[in-house]
Amino acid sequence: MNPLEAAFPNLAQAGYAITSPATPDYNCIAWAARDASAWWEPDPYGQYFWPAKVQRAYTLGSYEQAYVTLGYGRCPDGSLEAGFEKVAIFADTKGIPTHAARQLPSGKWTSKLGPNVDIEHGEVQGVEGPDYGSVAIFMRRPAP
Amino acid sequence: MSVVAPDRSSRQAFSGFGVSAESNQIEKLEQDIVFHYWAPVSRVSPVKRFAELSATWRSETALFSSALQMATHPAYQEIIGMGKEALPLILRELEVQPAHWFWALRSISGENPIAPAIRGKFSDMTKAWLDWGRQRGYLE
Numbered sequence: 001m002n003p004l005e006a007a008f009p010n011l012a013q014a015g016y017a018i019t020s021p022a023t024p025d026y027n028c029i030a031w032a033a034r035d036a037s038a039w040w041e042p043d044p045y046g047q048y049f050w051p052a053k054v055q056r057a058y059t060l061g062s063y064e065q066a067y068v069t070l071g072y073g074r075c076p077d078g079s080l081e082a083g084f085e086k087v088a089i090f091a092d093t094k095g096i097p098t099h100a101a102r103q104l105p106s107g108k109w110t111s112k113l114g115p116n117v118d119i120e121h122g123e124v125q126g127v128e129g130p131d132y133g134s135v136a137i138f139m140r141r142p143a144p
Numbered sequence: 145m146s147v148v149a150p151d152r153s154s155r156q157a158f159s160g161f162g163v164s165a166e167s168n169q170i171e172k173l174e175q176d177i178v179f180h181y182w183a184p185v186s187r188v189s190p191v192k193r194f195a196e197l198s199a200t201w202r203s204e205t206a207l208f209s210s211a212l213q214m215a216t217h218p219a220y221q222e223i224i225g226m227g228k229e230a231l232p233l234i235l236r237e238l239e240v241q242p243a244h245w246f247w248a249l250r251s252i253s254g255e256n257p258i259a260p261a262i263r264g265k266f267s268d269m270t271k272a273w274l275d276w277g278r279q280r281g282y283l284e
Contacts, residue, residue, distance in 0.1 A: 007207050024243060025266045028209045038264030041211050045250045048211060049264025058212055099209045114208045115244065131207055 004119070007131055014126030016119050024115035029063070031112035032087045032100035033070055034144075040066070060136055063089050063097040072139035078124045080107035084140040088124045092133035099132035105143070190226060194233040197223050202243065215247040224251050235277035242270050249273050 005012045029040040030049070041048035042056035042063075050056050054065045064074070067087055075081075078088055080103065088109070090099035101111040101124055109124045121127060128134045163171075201219040208214050215221075223230050231252055234245045246269055250256055257276040262268035277283040 003206075026264075030264070039211070039244075039266060040264060043211055043247065045247070045256055046260075047246045047250060047256065047258045047263060047269065058210075096212075097210075098213070112209075114206065114210075114214075116207055132209065 004113070008127050008129045010123070010128055011121060011126045015122035016126060018117045019110065019120050020112075020118035022116045026112060027114060028112040029066070029097075029100050031110070031118065032102040033067065034102070042066075058096050060089065060091055060095060060097055063100070064137055064139065067139050071141040073141065075138050075140040078103065078109075078135070078138050081140065083143055085143045086138055086140045088135045089137040089139070090128070090132045090134060091136035095136070097136075099127065101127065190229050191233065194223060194226065194230060194237075198237060211244050211247050214244050215251075220248060224248050227252060231277070232282045235274060235283045238270055239274055239283065242266070246273060249276075 002012075004016070004018075025039070026036045027039045027041065030036065030038055033040065038049040040050060042050045042054075042058060044056065046056065051066050051069045054069060055062050067089075072087060075084075075086065078086055086103040088101045088103075089097055090101070091097050099111065101109045101121075103109055103124075104120065109121050109126070110118060111121060111127050112118050113127075119127075124135055197219040201214070201217055201223070204219070205214045205217050208217075215224075223234070231249070234248055234252075237243070238245045238249075246258070253276075255276065257272045258269055259272070262272060274283060
């Protein structure tokens with residue numbers, strides 16, 4: 001079985017395409033923030049990038065605040081809204097953030113899969129599963 | 145002087161003639177003790193152990209989105225548990241096949257050569273740790 005479809009049980013049904021080669025240079029949190037130059041993570045050692053003034057903690061609140069610094073605010077769902085760009089923050093069953101995806105103007109979503117490839121997926125739930133858990137927060141900002 | 149593990153098969157070829165089943169069993173136990181003294185699973189070389197753990201870690205964390213998830217993987221934790229013995233192995237791996245070894249390097253060494261300006265910049269972080277390794281004599 002395709003390793004991506006094995007890891008993400010909803011992916012085949014959501015429809016997807018690989019859109020970049022694998023790279024460890026940036027992660028999903030950065031990619032959702034439109035930054036392909038750094039790995040965003042609030043690690044306790046301070047080795048990875050995290051927005052200044054946002055607490056370095058593996059909590060949904062900290063991740064939400066990271067996107068607030070970019071002009072995002074909470075919204076109720078991931079539906080396509082004209083004039084807005086949305087991100088979805090995923091968390092595991094303990095509430096620890098695991099992933100983020102960004103909505104494209106087409107209504108599809110784009111995700112960077114760890115140090116692996118970028119994909120475009122038809123539904124945000126396409127990457128839910130054992131690795132990333134499920135969507136915990138949707139946020140939006142005026143489309144850039 | 146090199147040390148060679150005893151040849152188990154040749155010793156077994158002489159056992160079993162004119163001795164009781166109990167004696168054979170005792171001899172077998174003795175052979176096993178001697179054999180496992182020289183070639184126990186727990187004394188696999190650090191290089192081999194690291195290579196196996198690293199391969200497991202790479203394959204099982206290929207889609208993990210955070211260094212935290214990667215660092216808490218059991219194979220990665222076992223590598224951290226190897227302590228300073230793992231530092232040259234990690235640095236060599238980082239040099240040849242870069243991956244997110246930064247957490248382990250920081251955990252084991254207690255040092256952090258990542259300047260605020262290069263936080264999250266993978267290539268710069270890699271270079272900073274390799275330079276650190278050369279300065280400390282862990283890398284040539």
